[in-house]
Amino acid sequence: MISAVSHRVNYSETDQMGFAYHANYLIWMDMARTEHLRARGVSYKELEAQGTYLTVTDVHIRYRQPARYDDMIRIRCWVRELASRRVIFGYAVERAETDELLATAETSLIALNPRQTLSRIPEHVRELLEPTADPVRL
DSSP: OOOOEEEEEEEGGGGGTHHHHHHHHHHHHHHHHHHHHHTOOOOOOHHHHOOOEEEEEEEEEOOOOOOTTTOEEEEEEEEEEEEEEEEEEEEEEEETTTTTEEEEEEEEEEOOTTSSSSSOOOHHTTTOOOOOOOOOOO
């Protein structure tokens, strides 16, 4: 399953050249990942209430074209890999009007318990997070 969220690039998210500042892509990916989990049937809030915290351990972003002020962008998200303690999400950031690929990315997250030590992703959550083939070359 691949989910998507849309977002209009705000003026406050751009630099002096009118391009979206590179760190904002991390925020947009977090928005997409949060909604992807929700669409699959579990929210971060529910996970944390159950004692599981997903923590980002690695990020890789390849910037291809700049997003600009007032662009409507679409951030697609999917599960690339799933293990008992780790999940890797893939992302494609696109200009919504033209489908132009702006960036590709992946994040690795591990499961922690309330003591902040490594734990397993609950089985019922793993069943919801079926890996999907990458729709774009990362």
